[in-house]
Amino acid sequence: MSKTVLYMSMSVDGFIAGPDDSMEHGLGVDGECLHAWLTDGDVSPESHRPAAGPSAEVFDEMLGTGAVIVGRRTFEFADGWAGDHHNGVPIFVLTREAPAQPAPGHARYVTDGVESCVAQARSAAGDRDVMVHGAATAQALLGAGLLDELRLQLVPVLLGQGRRLFDHLPAEVVELDPAEPTEAPGVLHLRYRVRKES
């Protein structure tokens, strides 16, 4: 079955954005360093993305997903990716209440909860994985036991303050099975499978 896979760049102190993230500054104050790894190594001149090595592999895996689940905040801060996150795959925007305007392009708002959102995204992705993005969405899926894998791009920096990836979660131990980490310029790629209670 299609797996739900969280992709997030995170500082060593656990932040995915600096303070005061907003429409104008989606990564918050000083948060841009979290995405510097995308261009710290060899960069493809056509795609402006990592050209080789572990960072290119992670990027390719991300682009190989068949659907995207994202929270309303992340979606709006990214200006909805103009309706196309990658390759025209459907974007499921998890939100409590849909705005009056329909979602652009391949995006649609999902208002009937995280279970429905994941079910729709899995169905749309077919045999490909579902990319999960954003802190609130990660927390919603984790809290509901619906996240299958974490792929964290650990950036060697402390931000001190900002938006945490892991926050507001219940006090429950979730065991993770690690895959081998890979190093690349400006980032350590971590992979974990979420162990499900059997």
Place this chain on the structure above:
Amino acid sequence: MSKTVLYMSMSVDGFIAGPDDSMEHGLGVDGECLHAWLTDGDVSPESHRPAAGPSAEVFDEMLGTGAVIVGRRTFEFADGWAGDHHNGVPIFVLTREAPAQPAPGHARYVTDGVESCVAQARSAAGDRDVMVHGAATAQALLGAGLLDELRLQLVPVLLGQGRRLFDHLPAEVVELDPAEPTEAPGVLHLRYRVRKES
């Protein structure tokens, strides 16, 4: 000069203890899993510590330090290590106010601030490093620009809630220079040098 090196076991979501840590349960509810790596691999029957590999190296480095800086809470939760953390090196307990009872064994309370505490520990350690332990102490040294290295034992688990290692820090970017991470049973050993502004 003697370096200050933080040694802490941390969950992937950034906790160094579960909720409700106390004298009775220093690692909080369900926090014991953070130290499971100490016995997850080959263990020396004499010392009850990792017998070989990266975890043994980290443990040996820790035991090679010439002084310990620790916060009052961590010190008390550990029952003051009966006055001897390792090899009789001096233990500097950073606290606002010393208790009436003198500190046991090789420990002493330091009440005149983090700069003095670090200076005393460096002096005592000679050409060896200073081990820094505990979340509050890590934060005090980081905030004062007095921490030189981080050695984090990243444990593949989410705790959801508990005591965070990185918390209450100013919104300032601190750049880290990573060394190559090493994997061992139940843990990923991360090492970072704190880049100082020149």
